[in-house]
Amino acid sequence: MNRRTAIGRILLTGAIGVGAFSGYEWYEWHRSPDFKELDRRRATLAALVQTIIPPAADIPGAADAGVHDFIIRFVTDCVPIHDANTFIDGIKDLADYSRSHYKKEYEACSAREQIAILTHFQEKGRPLEGILGKAQNKYMGKAFFYLLREYTVRGYCTSEQGASKGLAYVPVPGSYHGCLPKAPGQRAWATN
Amino acid sequence: MGDQHQIPNLNTKGAASNTFDAIVVGSGISGGWAAKELCEKGLKTLVLERGRSVTHVKDYTTAFTAPWEFPHHNEVTRQDTERDPIQSGAYSEGTRQWYVSDREHPYIQEKPFNWIRGYQVGGRSLTWGRQCYRLSDLDFEANAKEGVAVDWPIRYKDLAPWYDYVETFAGISGKAEGLPHLPDGQFLPPMDMTCVETEFTNKIKQLYTDRIVTIGRVANLTQAVKGRGPCQYRNLCARGCPFSGYFSSNAATLPAAELTGNMTLLPDSIVMEVLYDEKTHKATGVRVMNAHTKTVTEYFARIIFLNASTIATAALLLNSTSRSFPTGLGNSSEQVGHNLMDHFTGSGAQGEYDGFPDQYYSGRRPVGIYIPRYRNINPATKLKDFTRGYGLQGYAIRLDGINHLASLDGFGAGFRDKLVQPGPWIMWMGGWGETLPYYSNKVTLDPDKKDKWGMPVVKIDFEYHENETAMQKDVKESTQEMLERTGFKNINAYSHPQPGGSAVHEMGTARMGLDPKTSVLNSFNQMHDVKNVFITDGSCMTSSATQNPSLTYMALTARACDYAVNQLKKGEL
Numbered sequence: 001m002n003r004r005t006a007i008g009r010i011l012l013t014g015a016i017g018v019g020a021f022s023g024y025e026w027y028e029w030h031r032s033p034d035f036k037e038l039d040r041r042r043a044t045l046a047a048l049v050q051t052i053i054p055p056a057a058d059i060p061g062a063a064d065a066g067v068h069d070f071i072i073r074f075v076t077d078c079v080p081i082h083d084a085n086t087f088i089d090g091i092k093d094l095a096d097y098s099r100s101h102y103k104k105e106y107e108a109c110s111a112r113e114q115i116a117i118l119t120h121f122q123e124k125g126r127p128l129e130g131i132l133g134k135a136q137n138k139y140m141g142k143a144f145f146y147l148l149r150e151y152t153v154r155g156y157c158t159s160e161q162g163a164s165k166g167l168a169y170v171p172v173p174g175s176y177h178g179c180l181p182k183a184p185g186q187r188a189w190a191t192n
Numbered sequence: 193m194g195d196q197h198q199i200p201n202l203n204t205k206g207a208a209s210n211t212f213d214a215i216v217v218g219s220g221i222s223g224g225w226a227a228k229e230l231c232e233k234g235l236k237t238l239v240l241e242r243g244r245s246v247t248h249v250k251d252y253t254t255a256f257t258a259p260w261e262f263p264h265h266n267e268v269t270r271q272d273t274e275r276d277p278i279q280s281g282a283y284s285e286g287t288r289q290w291y292v293s294d295r296e297h298p299y300i301q302e303k304p305f306n307w308i309r310g311y312q313v314g315g316r317s318l319t320w321g322r323q324c325y326r327l328s329d330l331d332f333e334a335n336a337k338e339g340v341a342v343d344w345p346i347r348y349k350d351l352a353p354w355y356d357y358v359e360t361f362a363g364i365s366g367k368a369e370g371l372p373h374l375p376d377g378q379f380l381p382p383m384d385m386t387c388v389e390t391e392f393t394n395k396i397k398q399l400y401t402d403r404i405v406t407i408g409r410v411a412n413l414t415q416a417v418k419g420r421g422p423c424q425y426r427n428l429c430a431r432g433c434p435f436s437g438y439f440s441s442n443a444a445t446l447p448a449a450e451l452t453g454n455m456t457l458l459p460d461s462i463v464m465e466v467l468y469d470e471k472t473h474k475a476t477g478v479r480v481m482n483a484h485t486k487t488v489t490e491y492f493a494r495i496i497f498l499n500a501s502t503i504a505t506a507a508l509l510l511n512s513t514s515r516s517f518p519t520g521l522g523n524s525s526e527q528v529g530h531n532l533m534d535h536f537t538g539s540g541a542q543g544e545y546d547g548f549p550d551q552y553y554s555g556r557r558p559v560g561i562y563i564p565r566y567r568n569i570n571p572a573t574k575l576k577d578f579t580r581g582y583g584l585q586g587y588a589i590r591l592d593g594i595n596h597l598a599s600l601d602g603f604g605a606g607f608r609d610k611l612v613q614p615g616p617w618i619m620w621m622g623g624w625g626e627t628l629p630y631y632s633n634k635v636t637l638d639p640d641k642k643d644k645w646g647m648p649v650v651k652i653d654f655e656y657h658e659n660e661t662a663m664q665k666d667v668k669e670s671t672q673e674m675l676e677r678t679g680f681k682n683i684n685a686y687s688h689p690q691p692g693g694s695a696v697h698e699m700g701t702a703r704m705g706l707d708p709k710t711s712v713l714n715s716f717n718q719m720h721d722v723k724n725v726f727i728t729d730g731s732c733m734t735s736s737a738t739q740n741p742s743l744t745y746m747a748l749t750a751r752a753c754d755y756a757v758n759q760l761k762k763g764e765l
Contacts, residue, residue: 052603059612070265077269118603149603150594153611157593158259158266166612167593171258176425176555178384183552188592188614191259192427192556 033084038072041091045071047107048094049152051114058165062152065162070155071148079151082141087151090144094121121145163190207492212238212456213760215478215493217463217508220315222729222745223499224441224449225358229753230497231454235760238456238491239449240480242500243292243311245459246318248442252432254286262286282308282319282696287430290319300638302653304691307503307698313459314442315501316696319430322411322438323559323585324364325739326355330373330569335735338579341531341629342705344734345715348375354747361448362439362746363417366409374564374739380414382407387551388588388617389561395678396563402573403566408559408585411439411743420444425555438558460484462645466496466512466521466725474724474765475521481645495724495756495765499749502532502730506635506701507650522719527712528702529636531629532654533736535695539664539687540622541671543680544599545588552590552614560587563621565738567666578662582625583738584671591615619680623667626738627660629700633692654692664689697741699730717752724765726752 038045045068055061062068075084094117098106102113109117125143127133142150156162163169167190213235216226223239230237245251259265262285272280272288279291292309299307310316329348336343352375359378368376385393385407393405412429413421413436420436420443429438436443449455460483467476467490477492498505506529512521520528567581568574591599596615600607633655637648664687672685692698705711708720717732719725728749730741737744759765 053608053611054605056605056608059608074264074267077271078264078267079270081270115604122603150597153597154267154594155265156611160258160260163259166608169258170554171256171426173425173555176383176553176557178553178557179387179390180552180554182550182614186552186614187612188590188596189556190593192589192593192595 030081031085033075033081033088035076035084035088037088037091038075041095042068042072043107044091044095044105047109047114048091048118048148049155051111051118052149052152053156053162053166054111060161060165062156062162065156065159065166067152067155067159067162070159071151074151074155079147080141083147086141086144087147090121090148093144097121118145157190207490210477210490211492212236213493214238214495214497214756215240215491216497216499217478218242218315218499218501218504218729219313219441219446219457220310220499220501220729221317221320221441221742222749223315223497224317224445225746225749226497226499226726226728226753227441227449227455227457228445229750230757231449231452233753233757234452234454235495235757236454236456237449238458238493239446240461240463240478240491241311241313241315241457241459242462242483243313243315243459246313246432246442248436248447249432249434252434253289254431255428255434257286257431278306279308281306286428287319290316290430290432296644298641298643298649300641300649300651302651303655305652305654306691306693306696307650307652308693308696309501309504313457314440314446317440318432318442320440320742321696321740322429323562323740324359324362324366324377324409324411324743325562325564325583326375326377327351327737327739327744328373328375330565331735331737331739334580335629340579340735342703342707342710342734345704345706345711350715351744351747351751354751355743358743358746358750361418362411362444362743363413363415363421364409364411364743365414367406369404369406369564371404371564373569377409379409380417383410383412383414383557383559384553385561386553386588387548388545388619391545391547392588392619392678393561396674399677400566402569403563405561405563408562410559412558413437413439418444423558425557427556427558429558462647463500463508464488464511464645464647466498466508467492468512468514468516468521468722470514470516473516473722475722483645486645494760495726497749497753497756498725498727498731499729502698502701503635503650503652505727505729505731506532507637507648509702510635510637511648517721522702522712522721522725524721525708525710525712527631527710530631530634531700531703532633532635532652532692532698533627533629533700533733534654534692535624535697535736535738536627536656536660536664536689537622537624537695538690539667539671540584540586540620541668541675541683541685542618542620543675543683545617545619545680548617560585567663575666577666578659580626580628580659580663581738582623582663582667584621584623584667586619586621588617588619590617619675621671621674623664623671624695624697624738624740625660625663625667627656627736629703629735630657635701652692656689656692661689697730697736699733699736699741702727702731703734704732705734716755717748718756726756728752
């Protein structure tokens with residue numbers, strides 16, 4: 001992360017020109033992602049999305065909603081190459097971290113251990129406050145944890161379980177009421 | 193005619209079977225209206241559409257697809273953005289079928305310009321934004337008063353009855369506000385505002401005397417119209433509506449034309465050129481290539497309506513050369529292809545609102561709120577930085593789903609419990625601004641490059657100028673000010689100018705005007721130079737105004753059809 005921070009400072013102070021975008025950095029943004037790693041890490045991904053959105057009595061967890069499989073498809077086919085690399089590198093980092101600190105895979109860790117691991121990655125990747133953070137996200141891309149959380153929420157809200165049991169999905173509303181008291185137990189609408 | 197092209201595979205069927213009373217080129221918003229009006233007035237009408245056939249309802253294959261039933265939950269893929277760098281900015285997995293392939297339909301951007309196209313029966317009437325606002329004399333008189341470009345050859349009173357006519361058939365929901373510069377129409381009941389929109393509307397009324405907030409006027413049917421609708425509030429319009437809940441050619445005008453028995457609709461028919469007879473000074477018909485077989489056929493008619501969409505209509509005229517018109521049909525003014533306009537977008541503001549924590553809404557409203565133009569509408573609102581003005585579109589909603597994430601932190605049970613609840617209220621507003629007609633903003637044909645049908649590739653050279661830039665700055669400042677004064681917090685005002693074409697309101701390339709020396713069309717959308725050719729798509733526009741333009745194309749089309757048929761009956765054409 002030191003390199004990331006250092007480059008971030010330079011970019012944010014506007015002292016770097018296009019010419020200074022070195023061959024190494026170009027490679028970092030464009031190298032072919034190791035998409036197969038996503039399939040190899042499917043169990044880890046399932047555990048990760050379930051940590052972000054765990055199940056409750058009447059709310060399915062993200063893994064129960066199949067969000068990890070959506071993420072594999074989404075990262076493989078949709079997200080920018082740079083984000084795909086950040087994401088895949090991040091899973092590898094996280095797996096290494098889990099093994100070195102807890103001597104087991106993330107998916108084998110206790111819920112408490114999983115929260116500790118994910119908190120570590122959340123803090124490590126936390127963008128700067130305010131406008132600097134926005135610029136950082138724009139020029140550096142988001143860090144692994146923030147991509148993971150974004151993909152999880154996206155997949156959850158558009159999955160069958162997440163949309164219709166976690167949130168409220170009405171395929172054909174039939175009418176529109178612009179200003180209503182929230183019904184007891186009202187969930188957020190899944191689609192706009 | 194008068195040219196000596198070598199045409200392969202010329203279909204030599206007898207001219208009689210290829211002869212109609214009228215030909216309409218294009219089946220989108222304005223072509224659909226031309227088809228309906230001409231057929232209903234008894235003319236045997238050939239409607240030529242370059243794209244594939246689309247049968248209403250049956251071909252809306254994604255209309256009932258749930259988000260999770262799309263392979264990528266309705267997101268575009270990297271393959272989409274690589275193959276269709278322009279169109280993929282407009283489509284999703286659920287609407288991709290209504291957009292052209294950028295590879296198959298290349299064009300040259302002298303400067304960045306998004307040319308968003310839908311080649312199919314119904315054209316972009318399937319995917320349009322559906323907002324409908326009348327122009328007024330503030331718009332029709334502006335060029336003449338300011339000495340900009342040329343004067344419109346019509347005034348509001350000429351078009352008002354035709355606005356009534358098309359609104360009544362199409363079905364436009366909205367609220368009458370009594371504004372002279374945004375005239376009321378024949379409205380179906382308006383849609384509701386959300387609680388925060390109503391609060392905002394009331395506060396704006398207290399704080400400002402020069403502006404109002406109204407619900408968007410939209411071609412979604414709040415009541416059934418002629419067996420269509422009503423709207424089911426799914427907000428999936430752009431996939432095609434199985435309930436006929438909004439106006440499209442497919443749902444409304446083409447079925448009406450079909451009902452007369454007078455329409456022949458030919459999809460997959462690329463109009464290559466309009467044929468011209470130097471002796472009669474009239475167009476005789478069109479030369480058409482089948483998109484699949486590449487067979488070329490000529491069709492003949494007494495009147496021809498060009499409704500191919502602004503840029504394609506200009507290209508068709510430029511490609512229709514003859515000894516009389518060496519630079520393109522009806523182009524003695526040298527205005528064809530010039531004065532291309534769009535509405536600029538990309539500036540606005542968003543803020544959060546505390547309040548109404550226990551209020552929500554149900555259903556998905558397919559339109560937002562609208563703030564009609566409030567700059568330079570009278571001496572009191574005159575600004576020195578720019579002329580004309582902009583309208584604001586916006587909405588106030590509670591953040592939910594993926595949008596809610598921006599206001600959440602952390603993960604786990606607490607995060608989840610917030611995520612499944614409606615999030616904070618936010619309001620967003622953005623400007624749609626008038627762009628002046630500049631001769632230098634133009635469509636031309638590349639002399640060398642051809643597409644796969646051998647047609648010259650279109651070149652688009654378009655940029656915004658100081659007036660638009662100054663207005664854009666004002667949009668940002670003004671939207672920020674309104675949100676501040678009405679009690680919003682965490683306001684984010686922005687200005688990210690978008691390339692031309694991004695509003696998909698391109699217009700102006702065959703403008704109307706009083707003088708044949710400086711305009712292409714007269715006050716009835718009739719070509720000054722070729723009296724039996726009428727152009728009623730966006731290319732006819734003399735200025736862009738700020739209003740979403742499709743309703744005006746509809747009204748101009750119905751009016752031009754009425755005139756053309758009267759002229760035919762009088763033997764003038």
